[in-house]
Amino acid sequence: MASTAIAAFVPKPRTGSDDVVIIGGGLAGLFCALKLAPKAVTVLAAAPIGRGASSAWAQAGIAAAVGAGDTTDKHIADTIIAGDGIVDEAVIGAMAGEAADRIHDLLEYGVPFDRDLEGKLAVSREAAHSESRIVRVKGDMAGRAIMAALVAAVRKTPSIRVLEGYVAEELIVEDGRVSGVVARDKAGSGEELHRITGTHVVMATGGIGHLYEVTTNPTEARGGGIGMAARAGARLADMEFVQFHPTAIHIGKDPAPLATEALRGHGATLVNSAGERFMLPLHPDAELGPRDVVARGIFAEVKAGRGAFLDCRTAIHDFEAEFPTVYGYCTAAGINPAKDLIPVIPAAHYFMGGIWTDIVGRSSLPGFWACGECTSTGAHGANRLASNSLLEAVVFAARIAETLKAEMRGDAPADWQAGSVTTDEHMTENDHPNMVALRQTMSAHLGVLRDGEGMREALRTILKLANESHSVRFDNVITTAKLIAVCALNRLESRGGHFRTDYPQEMPYWKRRTIVTLDQANAIIPDLLEG
Numbered sequence: 205m206a207s208t209a210i211a212a213f214v215p216k217p218r219t220g221s222d223d224v225v226i227i228g229g230g231l232a233g234l235f236c237a238l239k240l241a242p243k244a245v246t247v248l249a250a251a252p253i254g255r256g257a258s259s260a261w262a263q264a265g266i267a268a269a270v271g272a273g274d275t276t277d278k279h280i281a282d283t284i285i286a287g288d289g290i291v292d293e294a295v296i297g298a299m300a301g302e303a304a305d306r307i308h309d310l311l312e313y314g315v316p317f318d319r320d321l322e323g324k325l326a327v328s329r330e331a332a333h334s335e336s337r338i339v340r341v342k343g344d345m346a347g348r349a350i351m352a353a354l355v356a357a358v359r360k361t362p363s364i365r366v367l368e369g370y371v372a373e374e375l376i377v378e379d380g381r382v383s384g385v386v387a388r389d390k391a392g393s394g395e396e397l398h399r400i401t402g403t404h405v406v407m408a409t410g411g412i413g414h415l416y417e418v419t420t421n422p423t424e425a426r427g428g429g430i431g432m433a434a435r436a437g438a439r440l441a442d443m444e445f446v447q448f449h450p451t452a453i454h455i456g457k458d459p460a461p462l463a464t465e466a467l468r469g470h471g472a473t474l475v476n477s478a479g480e481r482f483m484l485p486l487h488p489d490a491e492l493g494p495r496d497v498v499a500r501g502i503f504a505e506v507k508a509g510r511g512a513f514l515d516c517r518t519a520i521h522d523f524e525a526e527f528p529t530v531y532g533y534c535t536a537a538g539i540n541p542a543k544d545l546i547p548v549i550p551a552a553h554y555f556m557g558g559i560w561t562d563i564v565g566r567s568s569l570p571g572f573w574a575c576g577e578c579t580s581t582g583a584h585g586a587n588r589l590a591s592n593s594l595l596e597a598v599v600f601a602a603r604i605a606e607t608l609k610a611e612m613r614g615d616a617p618a619d620w621q622a623g624s625v626t627t628d629e630h631m632t633e634n635d636h637p638n639m640v641a642l643r644q645t646m647s648a649h650l651g652v653l654r655d656g657e658g659m660r661e662a663l664r665t666i667l668k669l670a671n672e673s674h675s676v677r678f679d680n681v682i683t684t685a686k687l688i689a690v691c692a693l694n695r696l697e698s699r700g701g702h703f704r705t706d707y708p709q710e711m712p713y714w715k716r717r718t719i720v721t722l723d724q725a726n727a728i729i730p731d732l733l734e735g
């Protein structure tokens with residue numbers, strides 16, 4: 205039976221720790237740690253760094269207006285259009301404006317971004333971008349290459365201590381200030397709880413995809429960090445906005461492999477089993493329309509039993525060379541994309557909601573910061589523009605580091621022992637019956653298409669599962685799910701990633717972000733359930 209005693213932190217004991225504790229070893233967490241050097245930093249990650257993180261799975265790349273003819277203003281304008289009326293313009297201004305500098309940082313850390321014949325950064329085009337602006341690596345290898353470079357840089361940085369296989373469960377709040385985290389080792393299966401304290405805590409735990417039955421995200425992306433922050437009293441924002449990637453490859457895998465949008469950027473079309481290009485009547489840009497529109501188009505075909513397929517047969521000439529990752533997924537499933545159609549389905553992919561932060565990554569709780577997909581900075585509004593999320597992760601990680609460095613005294617002490625503690629275990633629990641029930645409910649009622657009746661049913665199921673919770677980790681996960689359900693029920697319109705069949709129009713009244721605490725959300729549940 206698991207012990208509930210809080211053990212002293214064993215691997216490298218320090219009293220009165222003055223390091224920064226970063227929870228999460230994806231792009232946001234590692235970039236923040238590197239930018240904080242030589243300040244002492246402890247990074248906790250549920251899986252070995254470079255694994256168990258969406259960052260390593262990113263295929264297309266990072267949006268940055270570095271191509272000929274492109275400008276920061278055009279990048280800002282495209283993001284505002286995609287975000288459907290509620291993008292915070294100051295935030296996207298800062299983010300797009302710092303994109304080139306952060307790409308430069310990544311080059312310095314050794315990321316081998318693709319170059320053109322003149323040696324300039326090569327850029328690709330993606331849906332809803334008015335210019336070619338996605339900085340990439342070998343076609344679809346951006347995430348893997350970026351993370352490989354950052355992991356190597358982190359391992360070489362003496363001020364960064366990495367605790368791999370440590371799953372954070374609870375924030376430590378003392379005198380109203382977040383001062384550390386309670387975590388369990390062995391990928392969360394350890395019996396002992398460890399208390400890891402520091403001057404500041406940065407949450408960088410990524411997204412929520414695994415709250416849904418079909419997702420492109422790794423198992424670790426289940427909203428635990430967001431739930432933990434909510435339970436500690438932090439403010440959350442835009443929790444109703446979930447982005448579904450239109451084209452996950454539909455071969456019954458969990459997580460579902462992704463067929464990058466760049467395929468459609470290269471001319472691949474979407475057809476149903478009758479060979480009809482069903483997106484043509486749905487949007488003037490057809491397959492290159494906004495993600496939510498394409499996701500709904502595909503969802504309708506799948507639901508009607510006609511299926512949806514990517515046809516890459518004439519558009520992509522050398523699939524293996526141009527899109528090696530997607531090619532690998534297809535061939536492993538017996539699909540030859542040069543000859544066969546690729547079956548696709550929408551999958552929970554990106555979360556626009558999360559821990560509310562200000563423009564430097566500060567949350568509403570003293571001592572607590574957040575960056576990457578677990579946040580809602582306002583940069584994405586109701587619908588993220590493709591490839592803006594890696595950019596957001598590095599921009600806000602750097603902003604947090606810069607702000608903390610200005611606030612903090614001293615670097616890593618001489619007796620600081622960096623190094624890592626690793627585990628081979630992986631986070632499991634997805635097969636727990638309550639997790640299975642939660643994922644089914646979320647997909648059935650809080651997915652691509654929503655309505656009041658379905659969402660009320662989902663909220664009732666979530667409240668029941670919360671009452672039956674079997675672990676603190678599940679408390680965190682179910683809290684995030686509850687907040688999504690409450691905020692989605694509360695918004696009586698459709699906008700971006702939130703589409704209600706009972707309120708299909710955008711309403712001027714709702715042209716605003718949702719900002720809420722867990723207590724506030726709990727207080728409106730009885731009214732919401734009455735309908």
Ligand SMILES: Cc1cc2nc3c(=O)[nH]c(=O)nc-3n(C[C@H](O)[C@H](O)[C@H](O)COP(=O)(O)OP(=O)(O)OC[C@H]3O[C@@H](n4cnc5c(N)ncnc54)[C@H](O)[C@@H]3O)c2cc1C
Nearest residue numbers: 228229230231232250258259264265372410576577591594
């Ligand atoms: C298949 C796929 C393709 C994508 N392609 C692109 C793209 O081309 N361009 C783009 O901009 N975006 C893309 N995205 C989105 C982008 O990858 C993510 O938004 C971004 O990588 C998030 O970075 P992050 O550091 O916030 O989170 P992650 O990279 O997911 O890292 C989260 C970290 O937190 C850890 N963690 C989670 N919970 C805990 C816990 N309780 N305790 C301790 N550690 C924890 C995880 O193990 C991991 O180390 C893609 C996403 C997916 C899934």
